[in-house]
Amino acid sequence: MPTILVIEDNLTVRDNLVEILRLAGYDVIVASDGKQGIMMADTLHPDLIICDLSLPIFDGYVVLQILSKNESCCRIPFILLTARAERSDVRMGMNLGADDYITKPFDPSELLSSIECQLKKVESHRHPRLNGMKNIISEIDVHDSNTEDPLKELVRDRNIKIFKNKQIIYQEGNYPSCLYYIVKGKIKTFVVDEDGKDLITELCSEGDFLGYAALLERTRYVDTAEAIGEVELAIIPIEDFEEVLLNDSAMRQRIFKLLTQNIDEKEVQLLKIAYDSLRKKTADALLTVYRKYNITDYRNVGLKFSRGNLAALAGVPKESLARTLAAFRDERLIELRSGIIYIREMDRISQLSK
Template sequence: MATILVIEDNQAIRENIVEILEMADYHVLEAADGKQGLLLAESQHPDLIVCDLSLPILDGFVVLQMLNRDDKPCKVPFILLTARAERAEIRKGMDMGADDYITKPFNPSELLSSIECQLRKSSHAKISSVKVQPPGPIQDPAQEAEPFKNLIKDRNIKTIKSKQIIYQEGNHPSYLYFILKGMVKTYKIDEDGKEFISGLFNEGDFLGYIPVLEKTRYSDTAEAIGQVVLAIIPIEDFEELTVANKHAREQIIRMLTHSIEEKEVQLLRVAYDSLRKRAADTLLTVFNKYNIGGDSNVGIKFSRGNLAALAGVAKESFARTLADFRDEHLIDIRNGVIYLLDIGKLNQLSN
């Protein structure tokens, strides 16, 4: 029995497809967004994927691109499901490696015919690709555990001064960056000129990998907070590693998932949380970024403007909340550095 993964955000359409496939005696996995679908594809290894093009979090193009970063001789058949009739969108999907496309609304027989055809092709390809392989070298377990170690090694090193721009929103990426020392913020400027910090990155983090994966322009700007030391990695080397190394692909998916989850939580808090809750959460977030060694006495050397931008509030409002926290002995401020005095109560406020 073949296993089919259906990735579709519209519940009614997804349930309809699942019912059709189960009646045709297929084992069906289902996902409501691109992230969930990608994780299921990597863990469950379906025989074929039916994927909507317009998905939340990761769209069908990104899912297809990530799955094609594989060293297997036979790819998993991929059928695009789309309501878009534009030839350019369909052509883009086919050029990226999709095997077929079906335009919504579709006829059940059309869907089943496409699936049966692609499964037959896949079966023939697997048979013809079977070869007796000579014994190869045993892969170093340490290399499997640290797939990016050699990628970072012996790279050009660049020291960035405080407030210096690393990359600019709207530009195309030329390099991937790895932070050897320091902290970096990414931010966007809205129509009113207000800054919103979209991410914080510190030692051991890769920077700017999402537009590299998606082959798009930068969606925000990266700026050094204090002095930063970066390893500069050419995109071609990064892409070569992700194609050749399964463990690197798995780690990229984990990085991507974590980044998406962080942004989801941040946007929800900006939309629904009170000012005090946002302020407490922002202080704890920055503290955890600084506190790499587990020292509870580490101070937050972060400007009030950056803290307010991360919380998504006006600088004056954030400053008043900090003053309240100081009066309540939750924090102390010495020489412009913020120290957390009662992490437990701040966690209670944050939650």
């Protein structure tokens, strides 16, 4: 029978879970805190993990983060169990790669149904979760130097739509109807936290595809996309995208590999928002803008990025960002001229972001 690891610090809840799971025929192992749970997962390799969100030492988010980076544990189905049912909590867990999110008090039948569903997914491999797709695709070598890039085929001769600065391209909660390709300009994707603050999840620029995650998962958008300045987008109808995926396996694999290459970046960005210090977040936001927009001469080319967008990218209040930038200026790490940021000490900024 499958083995399930239960990571739960509350003795009553833990005993209740163990009883339910054993009556259902599962083998159960238990851990009382996050650190112990990580060690047991790495050593015993259970078939599924049920983890409480509020744990001593390491909480459920940190457990999930660490295990998702562990080659031997990253494909183990992970169910978060918590009394916190706020939308932002659910979104955070799912963005980090959780397979399901069950709130307390839980219905035993709901829990068992979720477990059965996740174990069937692992067994069949018919519907791998998006966060694990990179591991599957990396095992497939479908490169053919004689074949034209399938993404160029998708983009060729498409209708071009122009978006003005701050114009919404797609909205969180809506279903996708097309795939977007950025011909010109910059786009940010963001979520709004419980305090109404924007948190940037991704920066996109010329040559990037946009909105593909919802298409691949057949779900609603989990964030909102907004133009930064004027943007030109090629519009690829969902029918054309799906036709390529269905009718050409080699092309499908290449598209999956190319379109999921930035999944790690988005996961890392969300983790930085949650756990990094203010100075680290600010330094990392500066480097993200620098790297994304391919600034080669950083001493003489400034970062023309609004303070509001920079704060949203760092996941900090605008006032806190301003104070940190002022401190960086006083330390001669950056220079501020006419509102434009110039990085003066790239090595030290890079060290702060680690």
